[in-house]
Amino acid sequence: xxxxxxxxxxxxxxxxxxxxxxxxxxxxxxxxxxxxxxxxxxxxxxxxxxxxxxxxxxxxxxxxxxxxxxxxxxxxxxxxxxxxxxxxxxxxxxxxxxxxxxxxxxxxxxxxxxxxxxxxxxxxxxxxxxxxxx
Amino acid sequence: xxxxxxxxxxxxxxxxxxxxxxxxxxxxxxxxxxxxxxxxxxxxxxxxxxxxxxxxxxxxxxxxxxxxxxxxxxxxxxxxxxxxxxxxxxxxxxxxxxxxxxxxxxxxxxxxxxxxxxxxxxxxxxxxxxxxxxxxxxxxxxxxxxxxxxxxxxxxxxxxxxxxxxxxxxxxxxxxxxxxxxxxxxxxxxxxxxxxxxxxxxxxxxxxxxxxxxxxxxxxxxxxxxxxxxxxxxxxxxxxxxxxxxxxxxxxxxxxxxxxxxxxxxxxxxxxxxxxxxxxxxxxxxxxxxxxxxxxxxxxxxxxxxxxxxxxxxxxxxxxxxxxxxxxx
Numbered sequence: 001x002x003x004x005x006x007x008x009x010x011x012x013x014x015x016x017x018x019x020x021x022x023x024x025x026x027x028x029x030x031x032x033x034x035x036x037x038x039x040x041x042x043x044x045x046x047x048x049x050x051x052x053x054x055x056x057x058x059x060x061x062x063x064x065x066x067x068x069x070x071x072x073x074x075x076x077x078x079x080x081x082x083x084x085x086x087x088x089x090x091x092x093x094x095x096x097x098x099x100x101x102x103x104x105x106x107x108x109x110x111x112x113x114x115x116x117x118x119x120x121x122x123x124x125x126x127x128x129x130x131x132x133x134x
Numbered sequence: 135x136x137x138x139x140x141x142x143x144x145x146x147x148x149x150x151x152x153x154x155x156x157x158x159x160x161x162x163x164x165x166x167x168x169x170x171x172x173x174x175x176x177x178x179x180x181x182x183x184x185x186x187x188x189x190x191x192x193x194x195x196x197x198x199x200x201x202x203x204x205x206x207x208x209x210x211x212x213x214x215x216x217x218x219x220x221x222x223x224x225x226x227x228x229x230x231x232x233x234x235x236x237x238x239x240x241x242x243x244x245x246x247x248x249x250x251x252x253x254x255x256x257x258x259x260x261x262x263x264x265x266x267x268x269x270x271x272x273x274x275x276x277x278x279x280x281x282x283x284x285x286x287x288x289x290x291x292x293x294x295x296x297x298x299x300x301x302x303x304x305x306x307x308x309x310x311x312x313x314x315x316x317x318x319x320x321x322x323x324x325x326x327x328x329x330x331x332x333x334x335x336x337x338x339x340x341x342x343x344x345x346x347x348x349x350x351x352x353x354x355x356x357x358x359x360x361x362x363x364x365x366x367x368x369x370x371x372x373x374x375x376x377x378x379x380x381x382x383x384x385x386x387x388x389x390x391x392x393x394x395x396x397x398x399x400x401x402x403x404x405x406x407x408x409x410x411x412x413x414x415x416x417x418x419x420x421x422x423x424x425x426x427x428x429x430x431x432x433x434x435x436x437x438x439x440x441x442x443x444x445x446x447x448x449x450x451x452x453x454x455x456x457x458x459x460x461x462x463x
Binding site for chain 1: 141142143163164182184185242243248249250251252253254276277278290294295296297362363366367369370373374375376378379380384385387388391392406407410413414417420421423424427428
């Protein structure tokens with residue numbers, strides 16, 4: 001890639017930041033150069049973010065209908081899945097799946113709740129409720 | 135401590151380049167990357183990230199620091215902690231004494247990361263060069279400017295559980311050698327890298343791995359949306375922040391060029407140009423993926439698989455010439 005081919009697409013995924021790439025200048029010499037974004041990369045990032053967002057939206061509906069506990073929403077909202085949440089908390093997956101049931105989650109003891117709270121960087125109270133839809 | 139922040143393409147090679155430079159051993163990021171024989175390719179379907187298979191374009195985390203220091207004869211001290219409070223104390227003591235410290239952290243809990251880039255990745259490297267009123271002074275190599283991070287947030291990022299858990303890992307340079315035999319180090323590093331890319335006993339590692347992934351794309355099933363996420367995942371691993379473009383291929387081409395100049399060696403210069411070609415083709419592949427995914431109705435898998443095989447072909451040329459170069463030397 002030549003220096004003048006380095007894309008400057010101002011990708012929203014960079015949030016105004018610039019990242020460093022290595023490209024060849026007119027003499028063919030490699031030099032570090034900043035890039036404000038590249039569309040193909042931004043598309044892939046946005047696809048990944050959109051997946052988490054749609055999962056969180058569906059989860060919110062399920063929680064509002066009383067089918068799932070708020071934990072289910074927070075998991076997706078924190079860009080996690082069942083496997084990752086299990087790894088981050090050290091809880092078995094079947095236990096977490098059980099905690100997706102509203103009644104069981106509501107009666108959870110503080111110790112287990114704190115493990116979720118630490119992994120998701122939220123207070124136990126935040127975990128037990130749905131945040132306002134914004 | 136006088137410390138000048140310098141932006142880098144990749145966190146780990148950037149951190150080690152800054153650490154060594156601070157200790158009087160000025161070394162560019164590409165040189166650090168190359169001397170660590172860090173370029174690789176691996177497709178590991180049994181490890182899942184967000185439901186997608188692990189695809190790596192470089193050696194696993196920590197390998198860059200370990201390899202480059204071993205090759206140069208630099209001693210590094212690594213420390214992990216079971217107790218977060220102790221981990222924070224040790225860091226504070228070191229910072230107070232004016233030591234530049236490297237840390238392993240999780241991206242997700244670092245507040246200065248752009249919202250759309252905050253994923254659960256536990257092996258992000260950064261430097262701490264001081265502590266102010268508002269928290270730690272952080273030099274994150276992939277950002278343009280140094281930042282301040284509140285102690286609470288940094289400690290959180292250091293002590294996350296899960297895959298590649300950092301366990302508060304911190305590291306610092308203890309001694310650097312007075313002289314370095316660059317020709318010898320470069321030859322050893324390239325030779326090792328040739329082995330990883332062409333001689334791995336598994337079909338999913340090195341150039342064979344690239345072809346294996348191309349075969350997977352050929353046979354990709356599922357809905358258009360699922361295919362799109364799978365292909366997008368490849369592009370992200372290849373291009374997102376921290377890769378220097380084209381899955382580290384441009385960083386490595388830059389290393390080969392620097393090595394060619396140091397050693398006054400034409401073969402390495404040609405290898406650098408060929409690696410640039412390969413890198414350009416990887417970018418072309420990413421572009422094709424984006425184009426196919428945008429079309430929406432169906433994805434031309436054969437076209438993408440062929441493009442990926444094109445990357446493998448171009449890389450094979452580079453590694454064959456480097457293999458011959460190593461044998462001749």
